[in-house]
Amino acid sequence: MKLLLTSAGIMxxxxxxxxxxxLDKPIGESSALCIPTAMxxxxxxxPGVQAWEFIKGDARNPMVNLGWKSVGVLELTALPSINKDRWVSLVQETDVLLVAGGDPLYLCYWMQQSGLADLLPSLRSVYVGMSAGSMVMAPHIGEYFVGWNPPNDSDETLNLVDFAMFPHVDHEMLPHNTMAHAEKWAADIQGPAYAIDDETAIKVIDGAVEVISEGNWKLFSS
Incomplete structure (x- = not known):
């Protein structure tokens, strides 16, 4: 699948x-599924109003409100109680998955529990992650970002890319998300690690990585 890993959406x-x-076609001709689970x-x-804002489309974090032909909601916590015949084909046929930010380990857990994690590598869809929705693709996230503790008490994530991500660099509401803090975080990451601001995204197709940016970013190599 094709990955577009953003800090804050299509900014x-x-x-x-x-x-x-x-996508290889206009957004207005493309179907989307949004995944709010990480929130x-x-x-x-x-839970609460911000999950609703993401689902309906939030101008502060453009993803769902880009003018898609159709948008559905895929709630991962519900999928284990639903027959796979009811949702797997839906995911396979959609053009894009829009994955919200929140807690990356909580998202990883429910991607694995629902079966979506096993499905992701074979999808033709474009995967668009925001913050935690991007970080979950890494081998692990680093102790800095551990909030919700999974049953295995590990910071390991899906390992679908070979680098880690530190989002929201220099965000005015996140005073600790500085490039200096990102450098300290990266020192504990085994492998490449990107620090990106909200004007930056990372495109990954068949393992080839390209940074798309109108802002500030840095690659740390340990």
Whole structure:
């Protein structure tokens, strides 16, 4: 599958144009499924009004409100109680998955419990992650980002890319998300690690990595 890993959604023309190129057709002709699950595991963003704002489309974090032909909701915590015949084909046929931010370990757990994690590598869809929705693709997230504790008490995530991500660099609401803190975080990451601001995204197709940015980012190699 094709990955567009963002910090805060489709925040500028460069990231928007990259998404359209990855879709190979206009957004208005593309179907989408949004996945809010990560939000429920994070104390700042869910459950409650912010999950609803993501699903209906939030102008502050453009993803769901880009003008898709259709948008559905795929709630991962519900999938284990539903026959796979009712949702697997839906996921396989959709053009794009829009995955919200929140807690990356909570998201990883429910991707694995639901069976979506096993399905992801074979999908033709474009996967668009925001914050935790991007971080979950890494081998692990680093102790800095551990909030919700999974049963295995590990910071390991899906390992579908070979690098880790530190999102929201220099965000005005996140005073500790500085490039200096990102460098300290990266020192404990075994392997490549990107620090990116909200104007930056990472495109991954068949293992080839490209940074799309109108802002600030840095690659740390340990």
């Amino acid at each position: 500028n023309k460069s990231i928007h144009d990259t998404l359209v190129d990855m 429920y595991g994070h104390p700042w963003v869910g």
